[in-house]
Amino acid sequence: MSSLFDLNGRVVVITGGTGTIGSAFAEALLNEGAKVVLWGRGKTVPVEDSVKKVADKTGRPGNISGYKVDVSVKEEVVSGLKKVAKEIGVPEVLINGAGGNKGKSSFIDADLELFKDILNNNLIGGLMIPTQVFAAYWIEKGIRGSIINVASSASYIPLSGVWAYGAAKSAVINLTMGAAKEFAPHGIRVNGIAPGFYIGHQNRDLLYSDYENGILSDRGKAIIDHTPFGRFGTMEDLHGSVVFLASRKASGFITGVTIPVDGGYLVDNI
Numbered sequence: 001m002s003s004l005f006d007l008n009g010r011v012v013v014i015t016g017g018t019g020t021i022g023s024a025f026a027e028a029l030l031n032e033g034a035k036v037v038l039w040g041r042g043k044t045v046p047v048e049d050s051v052k053k054v055a056d057k058t059g060r061p062g063n064i065s066g067y068k069v070d071v072s073v074k075e076e077v078v079s080g081l082k083k084v085a086k087e088i089g090v091p092e093v094l095i096n097g098a099g100g101n102k103g104k105s106s107f108i109d110a111d112l113e114l115f116k117d118i119l120n121n122n123l124i125g126g127l128m129i130p131t132q133v134f135a136a137y138w139i140e141k142g143i144r145g146s147i148i149n150v151a152s153s154a155s156y157i158p159l160s161g162v163w164a165y166g167a168a169k170s171a172v173i174n175l176t177m178g179a180a181k182e183f184a185p186h187g188i189r190v191n192g193i194a195p196g197f198y199i200g201h202q203n204r205d206l207l208y209s210d211y212e213n214g215i216l217s218d219r220g221k222a223i224i225d226h227t228p229f230g231r232f233g234t235m236e237d238l239h240g241s242v243v244f245l246a247s248r249k250a251s252g253f254i255t256g257v258t259i260p261v262d263g264g265y266l267v268d269n270i
């Protein structure tokens with residue numbers, strides 16, 4: 001009997017796949033037999049390094065590859081998709097994992113150029129462009145694909161200081177619901193995962209005052225105090241949700257939902 005979570009041979013593209021969370025998704029999907037393709041800009045980490053790291057960890061070097069694709073440039077996404085389809089196989093799952101935050105300020109002091117940049121990064125490259133390109137391709141070819149967006153705890157409750165990030169991540173949930181309705185007649189599902197707090201390149205300096213020595217910042221301490229499980233997430237905590245949403249057998253009638261994976265952060269009360 002085949003497993004509900006068997007992804008054998010399914011091609012999955014992960015944008016921002018060179019990042020911390022993208023690599024965790026890659027590992028989980030590889031372990032269920034998927035063929036994973038990481039897309040990254042190659043700015044902070046070369047794409048090949050991320051591919052090697054995940055390949056070494058899972059022992060599945062044959063099923064993982066990577067391409068340099070900046071998802072904020074539509075032409076790169078279009079040609080990236082063509083390359084994947086030709087060289088790896090037709091992708092059936094798109095994970096919109098590119099995104100993140102930069103800086104922190106009071107509301108009044110928020111730099112509006114940076115604000116626009118963060119909205120752009122999380123919504124245009126982080127969601128709209130790849131979704132438009134993949135959905136158009138799937139509709140044309142009659143493929144019932146699955147899109148998984150990456151929201152955040154900040155989608156639900158604003159975090160102080162990171163105004164654009166919260167606004168963008170709220171919009172990720174809104175667009176997940178809107179796109180789910182729009183693409184349902186084509187059998188395309190659109191869902192999201194809202195990770196709580198995981199240590200990534202983008203937030204390390206906000207959550208730790210001294211990361212090397214494990215000393216939390218006041219913000220890091222406050223988050224742990226507000227997380228009923230009393231800790232940050234580990235990458236393994238994210239594995240189940242991504243496999244579940246990628247598998248049509250497991251979640252084929254689920255669309256438009258975002259799953260918080262946050263140790264109870266959103267249900268904290270006094």
Ligand SMILES: NC(=O)c1ccc[n+]([C@@H]2O[C@H](COP(=O)([O-])OP(=O)(O)OC[C@H]3O[C@@H](n4cnc5c(N)ncnc54)[C@H](O)[C@@H]3O)[C@@H](O)[C@H]2O)c1
Nearest residue numbers: 016018019020021041070071098099100152197198200201
């Ligand atoms: N780490 C957390 O606690 C946390 C919590 C909630 C949501 N998230 C979200 O998860 C996603 C991944 O975050 P992370 O913590 O792994 O961050 P990360 O910085 O480790 O990874 C993000 C990756 O996206 C890539 N990227 C950014 N813009 C890109 C572009 N235009 N084209 C291609 N690649 C691009 C970056 O190069 C980076 O490799 C983001 O959307 C982030 O907002 C993270």
